[in-house]
Amino acid sequence: MTGNNQTFILEFLLLGLPISSEYHLLFYALFLAMYLTTVLGNLLIIILVRLDSHLHTPMYFFLSNLSFSDLCFSSVTMPKLLQIMQSHVPSISYAGCLTQMFFFMVFADLGSFLLVAMAYDRYVAICFPLHYTSIMNIKFCASLVLVLWMLTTSHALLQTLLMVRLSFCEKNLILQFFCDISALLKLSCSDTYVNELMIFIMGGLFSIIPFLLIGMSYLRIFLTIFKVPSSQDTHKFFSTCGSHLSVVSLFYGTVIGLYLCPSGNNSTVKETAMAMMYTVVTPMLNPFIYSLRNRDMKRALISVCSKKISL
Numbered sequence: 001m002t003g004n005n006q007t008f009i010l011e012f013l014l015l016g017l018p019i020s021s022e023y024h025l026l027f028y029a030l031f032l033a034m035y036l037t038t039v040l041g042n043l044l045i046i047i048l049v050r051l052d053s054h055l056h057t058p059m060y061f062f063l064s065n066l067s068f069s070d071l072c073f074s075s076v077t078m079p080k081l082l083q084i085m086q087s088h089v090p091s092i093s094y095a096g097c098l099t100q101m102f103f104f105m106v107f108a109d110l111g112s113f114l115l116v117a118m119a120y121d122r123y124v125a126i127c128f129p130l131h132y133t134s135i136m137n138i139k140f141c142a143s144l145v146l147v148l149w150m151l152t153t154s155h156a157l158l159q160t161l162l163m164v165r166l167s168f169c170e171k172n173l174i175l176q177f178f179c180d181i182s183a184l185l186k187l188s189c190s191d192t193y194v195n196e197l198m199i200f201i202m203g204g205l206f207s208i209i210p211f212l213l214i215g216m217s218y219l220r221i222f223l224t225i226f227k228v229p230s231s232q233d234t235h236k237f238f239s240t241c242g243s244h245l246s247v248v249s250l251f252y253g254t255v256i257g258l259y260l261c262p263s264g265n266n267s268t269v270k271e272t273a274m275a276m277m278y279t280v281v282t283p284m285l286n287p288f289i290y291s292l293r294n295r296d297m298k299r300a301l302i303s304v305c306s307k308k309i310s311l
Contacts, residue, residue: 111251
């Protein structure tokens with residue numbers, strides 16, 4: 001090795017999803033169906049929010065952005081996984097691996113922050129209903145989403161540039177089905193202290209803080225509802241916040257299970273399974289959670305379908 005920025009590895013091998021040959025076709029069909037469901041489900045939400053004027057509100061503006069984020073988040077990993085399963089060649093180039101890692105972090109962070117924005121929207125709507133329209137105006141919402149894009153892109157770019165400075169000499173086997181940043185650090189033959197320190201610091205800022213902000217928002221919502229207890233207020237809470245709480249539980253439940261729960265002897269299997277939940281299952285289930293538990297989305301779907309049929 002002649003320098004810290006010298007890279008000897010030209011490609012990596014993604015070996016985190018070992019499937020025996022007799023089940024290979026079955027899992028390929030399953031993952032393909034899940035990916036198509038993710039794309040179609042999230043596209044449907046984006047289209048409905050766009051076409052139905054009743055959904056032109058801050059809550060559904062954030063929801064459409066979350067659907068776009070989920071669609072892109074799944075598209076970062078699933079097409080490559082399906083291509084590997086079809087070709088039986090688990091290789092990904094060095095540049096392709098860093099590119100995948102960059103966009104993975106962008107949309108993972110963006111989804112986390114959008115959940116915070118949606119929690120804040122519900123907090124203002126329930127705790128300050130008279131000031132809701134003045135606080136959550138379209139200019140504020142658009143500016144907030146733009147700031148979130150800038151933050152997440154900057155964070156992903158920082159982590160990617162820190163990864164570029166590392167050398168990879170001999171090991172190129174990634175025990176995961178995508179280019180996970182922690183898996184790449186284990187393969188480096190350079191000093192990774194700075195990278196690990198930044199992951200620890202930024203991981204707290206981009207993961208723990210959003211989770212705490214969501215928790216604080218819903219704590220204030222609970223306290224507001226309990227101050228004026230009535231069946232109408234309770235119904236309003238569950239109708240407006242139930243879907244969001246389900247998505248938050250699913251999103252952070254898988255993240256906590258993947259990164260915070262202690263690993264046993266089968267840590268590789270466990271991490272792969274939890275990563276699959278985090279990157280594949282969650283983006284697929286989000287549209288179902290919102291459409292099945294949200295009457296506005298159901299009305300919008302019926303309205304759009306009725307207009308298409310009448311034409």
